[in-house]
Amino acid sequence: MSDSIKEHVRQQFSKNAQHYVVSPLHAQGGDLFRLVSAAEADGSMEALDIATGGGHVANALAPLVRRVTAFDLTKDMLAAAAAFIRGNGHTNVDFVEGDAERLPFPDGSFDLVSCRIAAHHFPDVPSFAAEAFRVVKPGGKLLLIDNVAPEDDRYDRFYNEVEKRRDPSHVRAWKKSEWVRLLETTGFRVESMTRFPKPFRYRDWCDRAGLPKEEADRLESKLLGAPDDLRHFFSIQTDDAGALLGFSGESVLLQAVRPS
Numbered sequence: 001m002s003d004s005i006k007e008h009v010r011q012q013f014s015k016n017a018q019h020y021v022v023s024p025l026h027a028q029g030g031d032l033f034r035l036v037s038a039a040e041a042d043g044s045m046e047a048l049d050i051a052t053g054g055g056h057v058a059n060a061l062a063p064l065v066r067r068v069t070a071f072d073l074t075k076d077m078l079a080a081a082a083a084f085i086r087g088n089g090h091t092n093v094d095f096v097e098g099d100a101e102r103l104p105f106p107d108g109s110f111d112l113v114s115c116r117i118a119a120h121h122f123p124d125v126p127s128f129a130a131e132a133f134r135v136v137k138p139g140g141k142l143l144l145i146d147n148v149a150p151e152d153d154r155y156d157r158f159y160n161e162v163e164k165r166r167d168p169s170h171v172r173a174w175k176k177s178e179w180v181r182l183l184e185t186t187g188f189r190v191e192s193m194t195r196f197p198k199p200f201r202y203r204d205w206c207d208r209a210g211l212p213k214e215e216a217d218r219l220e221s222k223l224l225g226a227p228d229d230l231r232h233f234f235s236i237q238t239d240d241a242g243a244l245l246g247f248s249g250e251s252v253l254l255q256a257v258r259p260s
Contacts, residue, residue: 032060035145036061038192039112041061041064041065041112042065045065048071048112049070049071050115050132053077061112062090065092066092067092068092068093069096070093070095071103072098074097081095100118100119101124101131108137110136110137111140115132115142117147120170125174130186139258140257145252145254146173148173148251150175155230155234156175158226160173162222165215166216187258189256189258196252199235200247202247203216220243223244234247
């Protein structure tokens, strides 16, 4: 099952790699700025960006650290990220293909490990957390950003079903409480959590995942047909004709340290 999910991820991001490089949601945003600020990077640091995607975190860190390793499961995604980052003149970034749940690096290799808007695609999140803990140096940081599900179980199920129907490579967005518990039981000390509202423009959100129009229309009907409390919670918005404009989710930045 895990291998099947990862193959879905490869297929999904191979065919849509350039969409993620140019996506304003990924290329910009307060969460990226806050991650870079929280890194407190300096020129001696070795950084690892897990599931680098379009390479936006690696690109932002490259001028600040000694070296960045941009790591991703998908070869085409890495190629798109490399073109973007090298096109910006950065020469201190390595591009490595591999699995976030089985990192090919020695223990304590990095001062800083980041992962942004990706963990909801991982079949085995605890293995990812354990690997991140293993490869970061004592005293080093993990900076994790991901979409999160509401704490209410019913809202959690609704949000994850919508995400899964839009993108079959989506596994599950975790709750904030689940992330804190996992990281601390793995051995990290969670130092802070910052929440970001995440507004989605519906058609852009579907197009970025390559969702066919017929399926996007069916998913729109599901969102528009949601009970009033769900429509209110997820800020489901329509135009004057009743067509879906968008809705809102949330993401968090978790800053965790491996104790010295």
